[in-house]
Amino acid sequence: MSNKYQFFCVPNTARKAFTYLNMSSPTFAEEKQALLLQGLEVEDDVIYASSAEDAVDKFRSNxxxxxxxxxxxxxxxxxxxxxxxxxxxxxxxxx
Structure with a gap:
């Protein structure tokens, strides 16, 4: 089963400083808003992956x-x- 992950990066860090959220989390909208208020930016499209580790690997593969x-x-x-x-x-x- 795949989950959807959205990645957020600190601006001007060349995708090195990032975090992600599982979009199926019931608190996704609130967590996303908090990250955006902290200055992070949504990076790329949603990544479908079977685990968070797989999503990070895909994100790092650019x-x-x-x-x-x-x-x-x-x-x-x-x-x-x-x-x-x-x-x-x-x-x-x-x-």
């Missing part, structure tokens, strides 16, 4: 994962590669 997902959806080779990676992770017990 959207490389979007290119991988696009390639997987438009190219048979990448679709198969993505399927094999998913299966490998399932068999290894990572998910």
């Amino acid at each position: 959207y490389v994962h979007h290119l991988e997902e696009y390639n997987a959806s438009t190219n048979l080779f990448y679709t198969l590669l993505h399927a094999f990676r998913w299966l490998k992770a399932k068999l290894a017990g990572k998910s």
